[in-house]
Amino acid sequence: MRLTCDVELVNRLLPSFNLKKASRSCRAQVSLGKKPASSSKDGALFLMVCTAKDRNGVKFLVKGNIEQIFGKFVSDGKATIRIRDPQQDVCISKADPLQLKNILNLIHQASQGKDLDRTALSALTPASARQVEKPKTKMTILTRKDYPLTTTFPSSLESLQVSQCSMKRIDQRILQLSKLKILNLSHNSLQSLPESYGRIYSLYELYVNNNQLTKLPISLCRSSLSTSLVVLDISENQITTLPLELCELKQLVTLKADKNDLKSLPATIGKLIHLKSVSVAHNKLAILPAGLTRLQLDHLDLYCNPLELQQTESVIMSQLTFPTLVECCARSIKKYRVPYTDEDLFPQLCQYLDSARHCWCGNYCFQCCARYIATVDLRRVSATVTAWDNVGTKLVPVEAFLCSQNCLTKFQNNSVAYWK
Structure with missing residues (x-):
């Protein structure tokens, strides 16, 4: 014994x-x-x-x-x-x-x-x-010759860094490290992330910067990491869009997506209530989602993005349309917080529900809404802002939506009320 x-x-x-x-x-x-x-x-x-x-x-x-x-x-x-x-x-x-x-x-x-x-x-x-021997909790591999091909990774690992090894896909053995908390796979040649994350249940820091990723898989946002991930670094890749499911990473505090090809941020980014640091410098963002103004950030970096101000303070870009039956049902589901999963509904309907937009009144809307662009001072959103300086201020255009004729009328009568 x-x-x-x-x-x-x-x-x-x-x-x-x-x-x-x-x-x-x-x-x-x-x-x-x-x-x-x-x-x-x-x-x-x-x-x-x-x-x-x-x-x-x-x-x-x-x-x-x-x-x-x-x-x-x-x-x-x-x-x-x-x-x-x-x-x-x-x-x-x-x-x-x-x-x-x-x-x-x-x-x-x-x-x-x-x-x-x-x-x-x-x-x-x-x-x-x-x-x-004391169980090994940290391992750093910086060359291909040090990568364990014939031996296994210690099951007690809590922090693992594999960099500069020309890794094209994540080793399945890494996904079986149930105690892993920090995973750093930066400076490799990863072209995609796995669909399943095995036994990794408590990971709170993931670094996949300086790779060749073209998209962030939905499976990452809906895996067990959705309740544990605190830091996500996907900077210096080739990602063109961030999925709406990114906003299911409920505990996310730091998001780094610098030097990608992003043209927009998720419209529901305001759901990430724990988010404190957002860095999306050197991208192609021309406009920001209004949901960003719901956050209270410590740091926001928008440097080197083509954010263009409108000539007027607010511009209505599209008019209201009559809501469909699908939209009426979807609005009720979101309003009364009816739970749903992929097992209850078709994936297309789940994706439709996840794309819900917030009106300034707090209600939800989808396709049937009025779209408008307003100007917001980023100092309302974050304590520290790095962006183009516009006449001593940090003014940027944000895109928002109005769910009803009543909200549209109020907006037309006083378009700056919501942004004060």
């Missing part, structure tokens, strides 16, 4: 001599078994703790030598085994709860002298370096 965990050996005699040892645990292997060459009948059971500094291990006799086992937090992978001689406590943490429970049960039985001959016990041999 072997258990890999963190262990701290505490000498209980130190306080009586006014001595105190700094509390520090290390990666270790805890084994329960008999010494090599011991017979099965008279061989005594020992508890052995092997660490990286002492791979031969420290052995504690079990029978009649276990004073108490503290297992209140065994479900959290924590327990303490109190030894009589020597007077030490074996403090276990970061252990698998099920394995920990099993070994504690065997230790308890062995301490009372019960027969464990039918139980498969470990031979008390020195641990290998791999068994007591």
